[in-house]
Every structure is written in structure tokens, then in C-alpha cells.
Amino acid sequence: MKILDTINALQNWRKSIAHDKSVGIVPTMGALHDGHRSLIARCRRENDICVVSIFVNPTQFNDPNDLATYPVTFEEDRAICEAEGVDAIFMPQYGDLYPDDYRYRVSEDRESCLLCGAHRPGHFDGVLSVVMKLFNLAQPRRAYFGEKDWQQLQLVKGMVDAFFMPVSVVACPTVRETDDLALSSRNRRLTSDHRKKAARFPHLLSTDASAAEVARLLKTDGFEVDYVEDFRGRRCAAIHCGGVRLIDNLPAPKTEDR
Ligand code: AMP
Numbered sequence: 001m002k003i004l005d006t007i008n009a010l011q012n013w014r015k016s017i018a019h020d021k022s023v024g025i026v027p028t029m030g031a032l033h034d035g036h037r038s039l040i041a042r043c044r045r046e047n048d049i050c051v052v053s054i055f056v057n058p059t060q061f062n063d064p065n066d067l068a069t070y071p072v073t074f075e076e077d078r079a080i081c082e083a084e085g086v087d088a089i090f091m092p093q094y095g096d097l098y099p100d101d102y103r104y105r106v107s108e109d110r111e112s113c114l115l116c117g118a119h120r121p122g123h124f125d126g127v128l129s130v131v132m133k134l135f136n137l138a139q140p141r142r143a144y145f146g147e148k149d150w151q152q153l154q155l156v157k158g159m160v161d162a163f164f165m166p167v168s169v170v171a172c173p174t175v176r177e178t179d180d181l182a183l184s185s186r187n188r189r190l191t192s193d194h195r196k197k198a199a200r201f202p203h204l205l206s207t208d209a210s211a212a213e214v215a216r217l218l219k220t221d222g223f224e225v226d227y228v229e230d231f232r233g234r235r236c237a238a239i240h241c242g243g244v245r246l247i248d249n250l251p252a253p254k255t256e257d258r
Contacts, residue, residue: 001087007097023049024143025053026039032054043142059122070186090137105129131156142170143170144170153169182247186244201237218237234250
């Protein structure tokens with residue numbers, strides 16, 4: 001497995017791959033868990049070559065404390081990638097990936113302002129910009145994204161369509177713990193009490209109650225609620241549990257069920 005830590009190294013590696021070989025990419029911010037692992041395994045199965053990027057992208061963090069406390073576990077990440085048969089890890093530095101210091105960016109001005117975007121100004125500009133850079137560099141045939149970040153998935157698909165980018169975006173189902181909490185790198189930051197309590201989040205989200213009622217019940221349970229909203233057939237939500245921001249989404253209940 002190659003560790004590519006410069007743009008040059010990635011570009012040279014990419015040039016060495018024969019034209020008829022398919023490249024799949026799994027963009028991540030590291031602190032890999034079984035959710036990432038499912039994306040990597042699928043990428044491995046469906047492509048000749050599998051590259052995983054690990055980059056904690058500062059431009060998508062609106063909260064400096066969230067960025068500063070984001071878990072970094074490179075040795076474990078490397079072992080997971082090795083075990084999954086990854087061909088290369090791309091792990092650039094900010095200055096290399098942003099030679100323009102983010103003067104240029106990709107922006108979507110409608111749906112990126114809703115849901116998470118309403119609470120994290122600029123977040124999706126950062127996401128779309130880094131994903132476009134990764135696609136331009138790695139030139140993948142397929143790119144793997146989790147449904148856990150449903151709004152991100154929709155916006156990446158939209159960007160690919162809008163710019164006629166020659167890549168297929170593959171949506172992968174959310175991997176959950178046995179108590180249904182969606183796996184997330186941020187779960188590591190939960191205390192054991194908050195971790196136990198966090199299971200109420202997917203539980204309440206999966207009921208047939210209205211979105212407003214779910215928000216009320218989450219608040220009653222002591223969570224700080226950013227939003228619970230039904231949007232395009234999904235029930236999407238973000239909460240804070242012990243200072244850790246958690247997001248999740250499920251199919252929205254049919255209104256006639258209520
Ligand atoms: P992140 O490292 O959090 O930026 O996530 C990298 C990719 O893994 C994104 O496409 C996420 O949607 C996906 N992902 C994160 N958590 C999960 C999960 N529990 N199940 C499936 N995919 C996930």
C-alpha cells in the first residue's frame with residue numbers, strides 16, 4: 001500500500017495506472033470505523049484500484065473547537081486500509097491541497113443553505129471544494145459516499161451533474177452500532193454516559209411522530225437540537241450530546257401514518 005502525502009506523489013501514481021483500469025476513491029477525514037470500512041470494502045470490490053483519502057478538511061469546519069478536537073488516529077487508519085486491501089492512501093497537507101488558500105471555491109446556493117447548512121455556514125462550500133479537488137487529482141471512475149451524510153451525498157451528486165464530472169457517485173447505507181447509533185468518528189468523543197444516552201437519537205428519529213414532536217422529545221431528553229426536518233422523503237436531524245454534534249437521517253414516516 002502506497003502512502004501518498006504530496007500532490008506530486010498522487011499525480012505520478014495516478015499516471016502509472018493503465019487507462020483501462022478503474023480507480024475508486026473513498027474520501028474520508030480519518031479516524032476510520034466500520035462505516036468507512038464498508039465504503040472501502042465496496043470500493044475494493046467494484047474497482048481495479050482503490051484509493052482512500054484521509055484529510056481533515058479545515059474549510060468545512062465552521063467551529064474551530066470542532067476542528068481542533070477532531071480525532072486523528074493515523075496508525076489505526078493505516079492498519080484498517082492495509083487489511084481492506086487498499087492500494088493507496090492520499091493524505092495531503094492543507095498548503096498543498098489549497099495552493100490558493102481557498103480563494104477559489106465550489107458553491108451551491110440553495111440546498112446547501114438548508115438543514116446542516118443553516119447551522120454550519122460555509123460547511124458545504126468546503127465539502128464540495130475539497131471533493132472536486134480530490135476528483136480532479138485522483139480521476140476516479142467511482143466515488144463512495146455514506147448515506148449517513150445524506151445532505152452531503154445529494155450535494156456531491158448535484159455537483160457531479162452540474163459540472164459534467166466523469167465520475168459515478170455510489171451511495172452506501174449507514175452502518176450502525178447494535179443500539180442503532182450511526183457510527184461516526186465523533187462518537188469517540190462521547191463520555192460513556194453520553195454514549196448510552198445517544199441511542200435515544202436514532203430511536204426517537206425512527207418513530208412515526210411528527211418532526212416537530214421528535215425535536216420536542218429530544219429536547220426533553222436533554223439534547224440540544226439543531227434541527228429535525230423532513231426533506232425530500234428523508235427525516236434528517238442534528239443534535240448536540242455532551243458537546244458533540246451528531247447527525248442522522250432515516251426515511252421520513254408517511255404522513256398518513258400519523
Ligand atoms: P467522514 O470521515 O466522516 O468525512 O466520512 C467519510 C465518508 O464515510 C462519508 O462519505 C461518510 O458519509 C461516510 N460515513 C461516515 N460514517 C458512516 C456510517 N456510519 N455508515 C456509512 N458511511 C459512513
